[in-house]
Amino acid sequence: MSLAEAGVEDETDVEDEAGVEDETDVEETEEASMADRWHIEVDRDLCIGSGMCVGGAPEEFRLDAARQSHPVSPDREPSEEVLAAAESCPVEAISITRAATGEVVFPPEE
Numbered sequence: 001m002s003l004a005e006a007g008v009e010d011e012t013d014v015e016d017e018a019g020v021e022d023e024t025d026v027e028e029t030e031e032a033s034m035a036d037r038w039h040i041e042v043d044r045d046l047c048i049g050s051g052m053c054v055g056g057a058p059e060e061f062r063l064d065a066a067r068q069s070h071p072v073s074p075d076r077e078p079s080e081e082v083l084a085a086a087e088s089c090p091v092e093a094i095s096i097t098r099a100a101t102g103e104v105v106f107p108p109e110e
């Protein structure tokens, strides 16, 4: 799953055709990125300490002494690395929701 598939718009294109930044677009982009922030959780009842998430995204997840994973930044901007780590978890212990709305980003609802 990509960020686009997860419903996250690419907000990097804030320049018009002449290459001049439009301040209105920049403000809207900042507001959109605040609204799109993710909340990351690891279900401790599900986590089996495989370390897949830590191996794939060492800047994003840490294992504690009990080999339970924790997100380094539970509330953050959307990240391909975090999404890939969530997808790599063998027991789907990592959930991603939109911080503002609680809408589920991952795992996809069936």
Ligand code: SF4
Binding pocket: 042, 046, 047, 048, 049, 050, 051, 052, 053, 054, 068, 069, 088, 089, 090, 091, 092, 093, 094
């Ligand atoms: S990949 Fe899943 S089971 Fe493995 S440590 Fe991370 S959260 Fe736990």
